[in-house]
Every structure is written in C-alpha cells, then in structure tokens.
Amino acid sequence: xxxxxxxxSPAEASTEAPGNPCGAAxxxxxxxxxxxTSTELERVNQIVALRHFDVRQLIVIQSDIASHxxxxxxxxxxxxxxxxxxxxxxxxxxFPPDFFGVAAGGRYAYNAEAVIxxxxxxxxxxxxxxxxxxxxxxxxxxxxVISNEIAAAQDQMLLLGRKTAxxxxxxxxxxxxxxSRSGGDGGSRVFLPMNRSDIADYLGLTTETVSRAxxxxxxxxxxxxxxxxxxxxxxxGAALSDLxxxxxx
Amino acid sequence: xxxxxxxxSPAEASTEAPGNPCGAAxxxxxxxxxxxTSTELERVNQIVALRHFDVRQLIVIQSDIASHxxxxxxxxxxxxxxxxxxxxxxxxxxFPPDFFGVAAGGRYAYNAEAVIxxxxxxxxxxxxxxxxxxxxxxxxxxxxVISNEIAAAQDQMLLLGRKTAxxxxxxxxxxxxxxSRSGGDGGSRVFLPMNRSDIADYLGLTTETVSRAxxxxxxxxxxxxxxxxxxxxxxxGAALSDLxxxxxx
DNA sequence: CGTATACTTGAATTGAGTCAATAAGTGTGG
DNA sequence: CCACACTTATTGACTCAATTCAAGTATACG
Numbered sequence: 001x002x003x004x005x006x007x008x009s010p011a012e013a014s015t016e017a018p019g020n021p022c023g024a025a026x027x028x029x030x031x032x033x034x035x036x037t038s039t040e041l042e043r044v045n046q047i048v049a050l051r052h053f054d055v056r057q058l059i060v061i062q063s064d065i066a067s068h069x070x071x072x073x074x075x076x077x078x079x080x081x082x083x084x085x086x087x088x089x090x091x092x093x094x095f096p097p098d099f100f101g102v103a104a105g106g107r108y109a110y111n112a113e114a115v116i117x118x119x120x121x122x123x124x125x126x127x128x129x130x131x132x133x134x135x136x137x138x139x140x141x142x143x144x145v146i147s148n149e150i151a152a153a154q155d156q157m158l159l160l161g162r163k164t165a166x167x168x169x170x171x172x173x174x175x176x177x178x179x180s181r182s183g184g185d186g187g188s189r190v191f192l193p194m195n196r197s198d199i200a201d202y203l204g205l206t207t208e209t210v211s212r213a214x215x216x217x218x219x220x221x222x223x224x225x226x227x228x229x230x231x232x233x234x235x236x237g238a239a240l241s242d243l244x245x246x247x248x249x
Numbered sequence: 250x251x252x253x254x255x256x257x258s259p260a261e262a263s264t265e266a267p268g269n270p271c272g273a274a275x276x277x278x279x280x281x282x283x284x285x286t287s288t289e290l291e292r293v294n295q296i297v298a299l300r301h302f303d304v305r306q307l308i309v310i311q312s313d314i315a316s317h318x319x320x321x322x323x324x325x326x327x328x329x330x331x332x333x334x335x336x337x338x339x340x341x342x343x344f345p346p347d348f349f350g351v352a353a354g355g356r357y358a359y360n361a362e363a364v365i366x367x368x369x370x371x372x373x374x375x376x377x378x379x380x381x382x383x384x385x386x387x388x389x390x391x392x393x394v395i396s397n398e399i400a401a402a403q404d405q406m407l408l409l410g411r412k413t414a415x416x417x418x419x420x421x422x423x424x425x426x427x428x429s430r431s432g433g434d435g436g437s438r439v440f441l442p443m444n445r446s447d448i449a450d451y452l453g454l455t456t457e458t459v460s461r462a463x464x465x466x467x468x469x470x471x472x473x474x475x476x477x478x479x480x481x482x483x484x485x486g487a488a489l490s491d492l493x494x495x496x497x498x
Numbered sequence: 499c500g501t502a503t504a505c506t507t508g509a510a511t512t513g514a515g516t517c518a519a520t521a522a523g524t525g526t527g528g
Numbered sequence: 529c530c531a532c533a534c535t536t537a538t539t540g541a542c543t544c545a546a547t548t549c550a551a552g553t554a555t556a557c558g
Contacts, residue, residue, distance in 0.1 A: 102396050109403060151353040227554090478538095500557100504556090512544100512548090528529105
C-alpha cells in the first residue's frame, strides 16, 4: 500500500455531495453559494460527469473541437502550447476548483495534461451554454474569472519577456505560495506537484537553470527544500518578494 | 500643411453616424450588426464619449479604479506592464475597433498608451454593465472577444518563452500582416505604426536585436523595407511562416 | 537491492544584451 | 532649397546570462 493513497474511484471523489460527483467544485468555481436554488443546482448536476486522469494523460488537445468545459476537482493540470519541433511553453497550472476548456472559434486553444493523478468535472459545452442563458449570474462570474486569467497572462508575459532566471523562479514560488495560502494552507510551506521540467517550461527556462536558481535561493537563505525537493519552505518572504518584483500586484 | 492630415476634431471622427461619435466602432466591436434595435443602439450612444490622445499619452493607468471601458476608434494603442526598475513588457497592440479597459478586482490590470495620435470611445463602466444586463447578447460577445484575447496571450507566452529573436520578429510581422489583411488592406504590405523600441518591448528583446532580426529577414529576401522603415513588404510569405512557426494557428 | 527517474552541479558554448559609433530620416529656420 | 539639429534605426565589437553537454547524486520504485 502506498504511503499517499490517491483517489481513483468516483465514489471517493463524490463524498461531499452524494449523487453529485462535482457539487463542491462546480458550486465554488461559479460562486453560486446561496445564489442558486436547489432546482437550479440540480440542473447543473444533471449534465456533469466526473472523469479521472493519470499522470501525463491528456485532458484536452489543442485544435480539437471544444465539446466540453471542465472544472478541476482534484489534482493539478498543466495548460501548454507546443511548437512543431517540440518546444513547449506551459501557460498555466490549474488547481481545484479552476475552470478550463475555453475555446476560440469552437476549438480548444491549448493542450491540458494531468501533472498528478487528477479528476475533473466535464460539462457538455452546449448544455452549459443553455444553462448560462437561463442564469446570467453564471455568465457574469465566468467573465470575471476570465478577466483575472488575462491579468495573470499579462503578468506571465512580463515574467517571460523581462525577468531574469532568478526573478522568474522567485515569482513562481511566491505565486504558488499565494495560491496555497488562499487554499487554506498555513503559509510559508509550499508543495510543488509538478517536476522541474514542467516548471522550466512554465518559466521559459531549462531544468538546469531552474535547479540552479532554486539552489541560489537556498544559498541566499530565502527558501529551504524538503528531502523530496517538492516542498519549499519560505524562510525570508521579504527577500523573495524583492526578487519577484511584483510591482503592481 | 502636412501631407497626411490626422483627424483631431470630434466632428471629423463622427462622420459615419452623425450625433453618435462612436457608432461604427461600438457596433462593430460588439457585433451588433442587425441585432440591436435603434432604441437599443441609442441607449449605448447615450453613454459614450469620444476622447483624443496624442502620441505617448496615457489612456489608462494600471491599478487605477477602472471607471471606464473603451473601444479604440482610430489610431494604435499599446498595452503594457512595467517593473519597478523601468523594464517594460508590451502585452499587446490595439487597433480599431478593439475593446479594452478590462479590470481585475475593480482596477485596470495594465497601462494603455497611444502609439500614434488616437481616438477612443469611453463608456462609464457602470452604465455599460447596466446595459449588458439588459442585452445578454452583448455580454456573450464580450466573453468571446476575451476568450480570443486569452488565446492570443498564450501565443505570446509561447513566443516569449520559447522562440528565438528571428522567430519572434517573423511572428510579429506575420501577425501584423494578418491583422491588416482582415482590416481590408491588400495583403503583403504592412504598416507598423509603432517604433522599434515598442516592438522590442513587445517581443521581449532590445531595439538592437529587433533591428538585426529585421535586417536578417531583409538579407534572406523574406521582406523589404520602405525608405521610412515603417512599412514592410513581405516578399516570401512561405519563408516568413516557416520562421514564425505558427503551429496551431 | 538494483534500476530508472529526477534533480543537481560543473564546464564550455552561444544567442542576445550592452556599449559605442554611424547612418538615415524628419523637422526647423534661415 | 539647404544647413543644422534631433530623433530613430542600423551596424559593429565585446560581454554575459542562460543553454548545452556531461557527469554525478539522490530519491522513488519494483
């Protein structure tokens, strides 16, 4: 028996709302809390299906017809683009209860792949659209989610275009810390579910450079690394912020 | 008298729809064509105001309260972020009839500055919101516009994270050519309203590197430069596409 | 316990940046 | 129309941050 049992059965993933595999995730993602009647919520539940994905399994493929929209229920997903010769740029990491599957011109705009075993709630795009027409509240919330996504994309462009390797790595660690903080976790301990190669592809660097930058931060006394090197403790948050240079944010 | 007179008076900008300074721009941007009654259109016109901006004049400032939304009526606008030490990343160039002024958390997520003398239609955000509640059609259209913006942002992340200077420059020229093509212009001649420094800040390079890349493309016989170096003729579109590596698009 | 995978570290290379000079284009005023 | 200044763009020489190539080490896993 593995030390960290993973949820691979729909039964386990649906503990929060029996009969609705995605209750918690969908409600949280669309900020329904109290805004939908049980009838309305049931409407959403009718069309949702829970799907499981193993590590490195593709969830959506760029340029495929965008038949579904998704909410990440458990795990971590990387969103990325690829050039013909194999160069990869990860444009974002998703955590529960992130929404994805946005399309441009009826087709998915990116690849999405499970970074660790993950489960997602899948909504047929057509059904979701119909429900959105009924509940404009939902559409407005989606607009706000996507607006934030644009702001994040612009931050990432600034990082990729103008920051040094050390600054990129510091920004990444700080960003992950902010996410897990809002997710309820204590604060200065950050778990990184993705490997160095995924981080490198997100930061526009190589694995070696990411590794060197992390070692550099460790040597400066800004962070500490766990034995498995996937958990980072921030020991000097001020220094990390300085390096990250998050001016406007 | 200058050879290319610019429209600096509201009167000249409102030729298309007398009494409504932004008729053409707002209708086109929201894809109303035929979908709004004259009463509804009038509602939009009531709240719009035309504003003029000189070269390098700021239109919106990052982190200011996002009181207005805009549609570019004439000219060209650069959207950018800046680090504390002055490093700049241009996240996009806007052309008529692009929409901008999207906010995250009630505040503008970026700076926007006129690249050439420009005019914009300004809508008070509150009024626009109210109108959107009345006409969900508009909101859905905005959602689609923003979705495309995310796809473009991801393309740009791939460019900034993984493409060489030559590939970035080729991608930029091809992107500008696509824009002006859809804008009605013939095809292989592209006018670049922005200077090399703005291009460099968009591509995550320096002006020198952009200049070298353009010279390289010229030497390869892919493009030709006009005397004023702001108009590019694409002489080998296939070679340009190969260099740009626009896999999925 | 041994093998595979992931990560780190070192040395050499290189693409883009920096610094510096030149060239071309624009605008002004005589 | 020309001379001058000013801005913008190009080109060259050198530097450096990050990549590439190459070991080496640690951790996970069967």
